[in-house]
Amino acid sequence: MAYAQEGNKDMTKRPVTFVFNGGPGSASVWLHMGMLGPQIVKTDSDARKDDGAAPYLLKENKYGLLDITDLVFIDPVGTGFSEVIGKGKKEDFWGLNEDAASIAKFMRMWVTENKRWFSPKYLIGESFGTTRPVAVANTLESGGQNMALNGLVLISQALDYAGSTSINDNITSFLTYLPSMAATAWYHKKAGQGLTLEAFVEECRHFTYDIYAPALYKGNLLTDSDKSKVAEKLAYFTGLDKTYILQSNLMILMPRFQKKLLADKGLAIGRLDGRFLGDETDDITQTPHLGDPASYQIESAFTAALNHYYADMLNVSMDRPYLTSNDEIGDKWRWRTVPDGKYWEPWPVNVARQLGETMRRNTDMKVLVASGYYDLICPFFDAELTFARHGIVKERIIKTNYEAGHMMYIHEPDLIKITSDVRKFLSE
Numbered sequence: 001m002a003y004a005q006e007g008n009k010d011m012t013k014r015p016v017t018f019v020f021n022g023g024p025g026s027a028s029v030w031l032h033m034g035m036l037g038p039q040i041v042k043t044d045s046d047a048r049k050d051d052g053a054a055p056y057l058l059k060e061n062k063y064g065l066l067d068i069t070d071l072v073f074i075d076p077v078g079t080g081f082s083e084v085i086g087k088g089k090k091e092d093f094w095g096l097n098e099d100a101a102s103i104a105k106f107m108r109m110w111v112t113e114n115k116r117w118f119s120p121k122y123l124i125g126e127s128f129g130t131t132r133p134v135a136v137a138n139t140l141e142s143g144g145q146n147m148a149l150n151g152l153v154l155i156s157q158a159l160d161y162a163g164s165t166s167i168n169d170n171i172t173s174f175l176t177y178l179p180s181m182a183a184t185a186w187y188h189k190k191a192g193q194g195l196t197l198e199a200f201v202e203e204c205r206h207f208t209y210d211i212y213a214p215a216l217y218k219g220n221l222l223t224d225s226d227k228s229k230v231a232e233k234l235a236y237f238t239g240l241d242k243t244y245i246l247q248s249n250l251m252i253l254m255p256r257f258q259k260k261l262l263a264d265k266g267l268a269i270g271r272l273d274g275r276f277l278g279d280e281t282d283d284i285t286q287t288p289h290l291g292d293p294a295s296y297q298i299e300s301a302f303t304a305a306l307n308h309y310y311a312d313m314l315n316v317s318m319d320r321p322y323l324t325s326n327d328e329i330g331d332k333w334r335w336r337t338v339p340d341g342k343y344w345e346p347w348p349v350n351v352a353r354q355l356g357e358t359m360r361r362n363t364d365m366k367v368l369v370a371s372g373y374y375d376l377i378c379p380f381f382d383a384e385l386t387f388a389r390h391g392i393v394k395e396r397i398i399k400t401n402y403e404a405g406h407m408m409y410i411h412e413p414d415l416i417k418i419t420s421d422v423r424k425f426l427s428e
Contacts, residue, residue: 190239273405
């Protein structure tokens with residue numbers, strides 16, 4: 001879906017911005033109908049109410065960017081309306097390298113057909129849609145048609161998956177998630193009362209670097225006294241019981257935090273956005289069992305809004321389902337980064353070094369990193385750790401935080417702020 005200004009004879013002053021969501025397996029509906037499209041769907045900005053059932057509210061996007069850039073929303077193969085035609089099968093496109101190659105090829109085709117090689121070019125992605133643009137930017141340097149990008153906007157970045165994978169024995173994840181736990185506990189008035197969010201997060205940041213990291217790496221070498229002191233501070237930051245933290249060996253998995261923080265109220269908090277609350281049927285499971293309330297409490301509104309917008313407002317023939325998400329893609333996704341038959345040991349996905357290398361070859365490319373304080377899947381502190389390493393050129397990085405979660409734009413104050421930040425980024 002492309003929105004392009006007509007009658008513009010000087011395309012050197014009119015950027016084109018390619019947009020996609022993540023998953024892998026998600027269509028671009030979220031950024032399209034939530035932040036950047038000419039019409040956006042209204043859900044509860046304060047995350048207190050479920051979206052319910054139809055009708056929903058679709059309204060003009062007063063904060064959009066179409067006055068300063070053309071927008072091309074991309075639904076990768078298997079999402080939205082995108083299908084394989086001709087030779088090949090859909091699984092041929094479902095992999096980290098395969099996906100980057102297909103998106104890069106599409107971009108070159110679109111730019112060529114629309115005579116936009118001299119236009120500034122940007123990518124906006126969210127979640128895995130931030131892994132994708134880094135891989136795409138790297139892929140665009142090869143293939144005999146080097147296309148340099150002016151910038152990337154990474155919303156809820158996921159470049160180094162060690163920092164966004166909450167599993168046992170992954171020490172990095174316990175460090176990256178702790179400040180998000182503290183922010184969310186502050187939001188629900190379980191911790192940090194009397195301090196501003198920023199002040200409480202800053203206090204947690206210092207604790208994470210200076211005390212928590214060394215403690216985790218010492219493991220059982222910690223004395224009982226030191227372990228007790230660390231547990232006490234973790235209780236202070238997370239709002240959880242000290243005994244529970246000691247039983248967890250100072251390492252709290254995020255799904256357990258979701259279930260435990262408001263256990264006294266029988267509620268589980270959201271993963272994509274910790275502001276959301278789910279009333280579950282079983283209050284003693286270790287992890288949420290109904291799914292993510294930050295997803296199921298808004299998904300039907302976004303799905304209905306896009307179908308209504310296409311069919312009723314744009315007169316698109318809806319001859320087949322528009323897949324806002326496709327779980328089959330994630331189940332079959334190929335993370336392997338080398339050809340079959342070549343030796344390869346699995347490792348957490350990490351495209352951060354690719355970004356550092358691309359930035360050094362393309363000295364004009366800049367990056368805006370947007371993170372939500374209450375994002376409990378792609379934590380904001382992970383962005384800090386990732387962009388401090390991997391050879392990334394820090395002078396061309398802009399990091400911004402917002403007081404919502406993974407899709408911070410559903411919170412209207414953050415919608416206003418992030419569109420303003422992106423507008424400034426594209427205009428400089």
